[in-house]
Amino acid sequence: MSGFRSADLRDAPQTVRVLTRRVDLLAEVLDLDRARVRDWGMAQAVLSAWWIIEDGSDKWEEQIACAELLAAIERS
Structure with a gap:
């Protein structure tokens, strides 16, 4: 998950929501455990x-x- 710029990380709650969504999508599409992703x-x-x-x-x-x-991101 590289490619973040410092400015993108300033809004941590928004960034955590985006990262959570990405983790959820990867886990769902790849049929992997969310915590593992x-x-x-x-x-x-x-x-x-x-x-x-x-x-x-x-x-x-x-x-x-x-x-x-x-x-x-919480473990599930």
């Missing part, structure tokens, strides 16, 4: 942040913010 997204965001750090960039905060927002 959510956790996969969090893992991918953290991995992306690590790759950014390895590349010597300081833009990793956006990916961690995405992981934190995904963590705000």
